[in-house]
Amino acid sequence: MKTTQHTADELVAILRLQHVPNIGDVLAKKLISHCGSPSAIFEDKKQNLLKIDGIGTHTIKHLFDTEHLEAAEAEYNYIFKNDIKCTYFLDENYPKYLKHCIDGPILIFQKGNIDLAQRKIISVVGTRKITSYGTSFCEQFIEELAPLNPVIISGFAYGVDICIQREAVKNGLQTVGCLAHGLNQIYPKVHAKYQAEVLKNGGFYTEFWSTSKPERENFLKRNRIIAGVSEATVVVESAEKGGSLVTADIANSYNRDVFAVPGRTTDKYSLGCNNLIKQQKAHVMTSAADLIYLLDWDIEEKKNTPIQKQLFIDLDEIEQEIYTYLQNNGKQLLDSIALDCKLPIFKTSSTLLAMEMKGVIRPLPGKLFEAI
Incomplete structure (x- = not known):
């Protein structure tokens, strides 16, 4: 999203909030949620902001310091002159996976032709x-x-x-x-x-x-x-x-x-x-x-997808027994493998790890394993 899609005042308010020390992305999002927008934070009364968990008098003092407004305006001018794209964490095109991270940046700057929509x-x-x-x-x-x-x-x-x-x-x-x-x-x-x-x-x-x-x-x-x-x-x-x-x-x-x-x-x-x-x-x-x-x-x-397979792999006696068991029985739990192959759990676990590193089995969600 280009910077022109946010008004200058909105973007300066976001930058100003980003510049305040001791206000990280988690606390910034809390402030924005409480006040409704970045600009509303700077229009609210100090006593109202002090009610927010994590906000103390020291933070409030810094929040309204004019040096942060001046710095934000200077950075906005740089962004505008250099046609830098800015993505706010509430924008639709903010990276979807990053949106789920509580400490994701409130603002990302970008250059290039990035398109993450519907992509792996x-x-x-x-x-x-x-x-x-x-x-x-x-x-x-x-x-x-x-x-x-x-x-x-x-x-x-x-x-x-x-x-x-x-x-x-x-x-x-x-x-x-x-x-x-x-x-x-x-x-x-x-x-x-x-x-x-x-x-x-x-x-x-x-x-x-x-x-x-x-x-x-x-x-x-x-x-x-x-x-x-x-x-x-x-x-x-x-x-x-x-x-x-x-x-x-x-x-x-x-x-x-x-x-x-x-x-x-x-x-x-x-x-x-x-x-x-x-x-x-x-x-x-x-x-x-x-x-x-x-x-x-x-x-x-x-x-x-081309997959390179190793044709000849040396397995020891226990590895071969487990591999044959998985080939015949499909996906199995660690406990089931140990029980049916009459092996201690610790021995089964270490053997499965060795086999995984040899590329002959793979782990699956839910503690399952299968032969490749």
Whole structure:
């Protein structure tokens, strides 16, 4: 939605509210709901606002400080002169999945040709120090997903982010970079050379003003948009700690599906993914087929999606017994598998995880498992 679809006064009021310290998106939405609109907040009496839970005298003092109005007017002028699109959280074209997030931004700035309506949307994140394993996975993953024409969301940063977004462009998919700074710059600067191709088929989202710099806390804040704007988040590679794991945790808190690409236990940049899987915070993903199946994307599209299968897989005696059982009996609960195969629960659980990583079974909603 272009800025002209909101009056100047409305947009300045939204910006003014956004600029007040100690008023995050949750409290801002509470104020808007109570008063009816952003502009009505600044017309209400202070004693009325103090009745709202979370609003104290300190916040009220800042709320009516004229410096926020002056800053909002300056930012409005920048937005207007640079034809930046603004989407308010109550607008119809505000990202539908982000609308369900209580802490979603009250205002998003965007550039490009972003169209999320009636589209499959996934976020892909990972380490800034991508390995050849991660690069190869990104290439294969996007190639397999391309027939479904999803939108690929990432952070336009080093490593997995730029790799997955460039692969999306190469395969003609729409891709959106969520930035941790204003639209007046690109960080890292070296990625400015990819800006035009992303703007052509996709674009950029940010909640940050033109005065914002790419500071550490902005990247952490930005991660909730990456997690919230999509229906699932994929972690390709991650060390034991990292921003992509924060994004995965946020996605889990939003009750979104999280997928992680497993790797060898000795590989530094697979530790984070392996831990997500081990802690049952993510589904194992060995190919796009796993995501397609668990998200229940269109059956015909699944049928036409190229899926690379491993023809010869070594299974030990217990794995083979479970695999044969699932082939003969279809989808089964963990408890049923353990009971019928006469195995302890802990042994069954660890064996199923090993088989999942080998790509011979897959988990289903409701703690079910089936053979592939």
